[in-house]
Amino acid sequence: MNPLADLKLSMLDLVPVREGGTVAEALATSLRTARHVEALGFTRYWLAEHHNMPGIASSATAVLVGYIAGQTERIRVGSGGIMLPNHAPLVVAEAFGTLAELYPGRIDLGLGRAPGTDAMTLRALRRDRIETEADFPRDVAELQRLLGPRQPDQRVIAVPGVGTEVPIWLLGSSLFSARLAAERGLPYAFASHFAPAMLLQAIELYRHNFRPSEKWEKPYVIIGVPVIAAPTDAEADFLATSTFQRVLGILRGERGLLPPPVAGFLQSIPPRERAGIADFLGAAVIGSPERVRDGLRDLRAATGADEMMVVSDIFDPELRLRSLEIASRACWQPAPADSPDAGPTP
Structure with missing residues (x-):
């Protein structure tokens, strides 16, 4: 039996701008x-909110959610996530309430508590507002009220927004949001695509402390997974050097456009930086269909994830599409040994 057959696959897109390419x-x-x-x-x-980063074009996240939802038919579209320190909850409720009215049953609102940028840009986004640890839980509760049914004594109404009950997801890379999601009975997405260190601990805490809510009777976990798939391991390793260069730029504080792959890139940098890239991409699955299948199986076995959200930063857009197709087949099609037509093993 294929242990991945019931696994849901999704995608997180940062809308990378490639070297030699344009935002359009x-x-x-x-x-x-x-x-x-x-x-x-x-x-x-899902689309991720980041600001003041030349290589990422997803800063106006709600606009892009509408752009994608308006030109697709069935797939759910949402934020992975909206960074609440940058926004007043009422504005978020009105934006996503509008999207929910335009595309009913297809909009998700993922929320993060990091600003998704540097301190200088944060000040430009929210002026002089100083964030405290209590703000995020309070803002999440306010969004739940604004998107829920109108209450008799409610004086501030999100229009559109009220009564749409857009599904709220909490995102995180530490234990804070895992604990809050468990307390509120909300689904939880862990950002293991860039910060896998606390993945298992956060999931265990979330599941152990989960309190059923009106909309979620049991915990639900998404994990972020960088995936680079190709017909051979060697080609996948080569294509992944675009991601390696991007990660190294993040570690060095030098953010730029998504670069083309470079042969022998890892061998050209110091061991300490290679280790930093490996830590950043600790949940990555890179390789041929067989290696990708094995990697996804191992992640599923370790985490029990209900859903995996793929991140695939490949320089050539055509090869990214191919990578996603290979990953989906590796996940959902039986391996040769799993095939019902396969003969006994000699």
Whole structure:
């Protein structure tokens, strides 16, 4: 039996701008990718909020959610996530309430508590507002009220928004959001695509402390997984050097456009930086269909994830589409040994 047969696959897109490319091309590539994974049977297509980063074109996240939802048919589209320190909850409720009215039953609201940028840009986004640890839980509760049924004594109404009950997801890379999601009975997405260190601990805490809510009777876990798939391990390793260069830039504080792959890249940098990239991409699955299948199986066995959200930063858009198709087949099609037509093992 294929242990991945019931696993849901989704995609997180940062809308990478490639070297030699434009923002308009990056946006068009994201739409094409969303349509592609919808045809493959993916469940969701989420977009991440980041600011003041030349290589990422997803800063106006709600706008992009509408762009993708308006030109797809079935796939759920949402934020992975909206960074609440940057926004007033009422504005978020109105934006996603509008999206929910335009595309009923297809919009997700993933929420993060990091600003998704540097301190200088944070000040530009929210002026002089100083965030405290109590703000995020309070803002989440306010969003739940604004998107829920109107209460008799409610004086501030999100229009659109009220009564839409857009599904709220909590995102995180530490234990804080795991604990809050468990207390509120909300689904939880762990950012293991860039910070896998606390993945198992956060999931265990979330599941152990989960309190059933009106909408979620049991815990539900998404994990982020960087995936680079190709017909051979060697080609996948080569294509992954674009991601390695991007991660190294993050570690060095040098953010730029997504670069083309470079042969022998890891061998060209010091061991300490290779180790930093390996830690950042500790949950990555890179390789041929067989290696990808094994990697996804191992992650599923370790985490019991209900859903995996793929991140695939490949320089050539065509090869990214191919990678996603290979990953979906590796996940959902039986391996030769699992096939009902396979003969006994000699």
